Amino acid sequence: MTNSFIPPVRTLMGPGPSDVSPRVLEALSRPTIGHLDPAFVGMMDEVKSLLQYAFQTKNELTIPVSAPGSAGMECCFVNLVEPGDTVIVCQNGVFGGRMKENVERIGGKAVMIQDDWGKPVDPQKVEEALKQHPEAKILAFVHAETSTGVQSDAETLCRMAREHDCLTLVDAVTSLGGTPLKVDEWGIDAIYSGTQKCLSCVPGLSPVSFSARAIEKIKARKTPVQSWFLDLNLVMGYWGGESKRAYHHTAPVNALYGLHESLLILEEEGLEQAWSRHQRNHAALKAGLERLGIDFLVDPEARLPQLNAVNIPQGVDDAKIRTRLLDEYNLEIGAGLGALAGKVWRIGLMGHASNMKNVMFCLAALADCLS
Numbered sequence: 001m002t003n004s005f006i007p008p009v010r011t012l013m014g015p016g017p018s019d020v021s022p023r024v025l026e027a028l029s030r031p032t033i034g035h036l037d038p039a040f041v042g043m044m045d046e047v048k049s050l051l052q053y054a055f056q057t058k059n060e061l062t063i064p065v066s067a068p069g070s071a072g073m074e075c076c077f078v079n080l081v082e083p084g085d086t087v088i089v090c091q092n093g094v095f096g097g098r099m100k101e102n103v104e105r106i107g108g109k110a111v112m113i114q115d116d117w118g119k120p121v122d123p124q125k126v127e128e129a130l131k132q133h134p135e136a137k138i139l140a141f142v143h144a145e146t147s148t149g150v151q152s153d154a155e156t157l158c159r160m161a162r163e164h165d166c167l168t169l170v171d172a173v174t175s176l177g178g179t180p181l182k183v184d185e186w187g188i189d190a191i192y193s194g195t196q197k198c199l200s201c202v203p204g205l206s207p208v209s210f211s212a213r214a215i216e217k218i219k220a221r222k223t224p225v226q227s228w229f230l231d232l233n234l235v236m237g238y239w240g241g242e243s244k245r246a247y248h249h250t251a252p253v254n255a256l257y258g259l260h261e262s263l264l265i266l267e268e269e270g271l272e273q274a275w276s277r278h279q280r281n282h283a284a285l286k287a288g289l290e291r292l293g294i295d296f297l298v299d300p301e302a303r304l305p306q307l308n309a310v311n312i313p314q315g316v317d318d319a320k321i322r323t324r325l326l327d328e329y330n331l332e333i334g335a336g337l338g339a340l341a342g343k344v345w346r347i348g349l350m351g352h353a354s355n356m357k358n359v360m361f362c363l364a365a366l367a368d369c370l371s
């Protein structure tokens with residue numbers, strides 16, 4: 001006979017999902033109500049304004065897409081790119097490659113800027129590409145590359161794009177809530193994130209935000225958005241402010257209770273405080289790893305505090321150590337991807353999981369497994 005599924009209690013210090021706040025888990029279990037219930041609609045408005053705070057934006061179109069970060073990515077691309085459009089795509093890890101895939105499936109032309117895995121996007125190369133491709137309508141890049149633990153200079157890249165009259169499309173799945181991100185100040189036009197990284201929430205929702213310039217481009221489209229579900233013209237009818245909420249799809253009611261709670265936690269702590277907590281715990285982890293003889297893949301100035309990509313010491317069996325950490329310590333850390341498989345571990349200190357107890361626990365478990 002099959003029984004109820006009772007998951008083991010793990011400490012999640014990989015590339016995501018990360019530990020979920022107990023407050024969020026409790027919020028998820030509250031009674032489900034109708035998604036057009038006035039009480040629920042009131043909560044949706046609060047989710048919108050809490051998201052505006054997290055993104056540091058006044059953008060009216062700031063909503064959670066009812067699907068994971070990958071759907072937020074697709075939502076940005078299918079709405080902003082039309083067949084024949086040129087998009088400059090920066091790739092320095094896994095997720096830039098997915099951006100290319102999105103552009104090409106839409107029938108757009110992706111001009112690729114390649115940087116080594118473990119290095120940030122090179123603004124010099126972006127400037128050159130913007131000059132060489134005046135026809136480019138969008139610059140797309142990943143702010144925090146979870147596959148390599150690298151942070152790129154979003155502020156500089158956005159300024160360059162603006163000087164060339166290009167819109168910006170930014171992946172902030174791992175940066176939101178963990179590292180400074182200022183949508184309005186930096187002039188980001190389209191941005192997507194995820195709930196399962198630094199927001200301390202469960203996987204499955206993707207906060208997105210669009211500037212007035214981005215909405216103008218969407219409204220001026222000559223072709224319909226080929227995705228019915230992600231077509232913002234339709235989604236706006238559901239999330240839109242003054243207009244009556246039209247049924248589009250059944251909102252994931254309980255998941256949105258969870259997001260509401262997680263954003264409330266972020267607001268209570270304060271964004272700046274959350275950013276500095278991530279930095280502090282990263283510094284403590286780094287000091288401890290150095291004592292174990294473990295060094296970082298990424299140069300100090302481009303390191304993500306919430307995702308520590310570290311070189312696996314010579315002669316150490318990657319899979320064996322990770323299996324022991326999981327079996328003996330209920331501790332999950334991430335493996336390397338692609339060219340970095342077997343070469344690096346990715347130790348996440350994201351959201352609720354970014355705390356001193358986890359830092360000490362991970363260091364002690366690693367020291368034991370490596371001795």
Ligand SMILES: *Cc1c(COP(=O)(O)O)cnc(C)c1O
Nearest residue numbers: 068069070095144146173174194
């Ligand atoms: C995790 C992640 C995604 C995808 O999010 P999912 O919720 O797994 O779909 C996209 N981009 C980056 C940088 C990520 O870290």
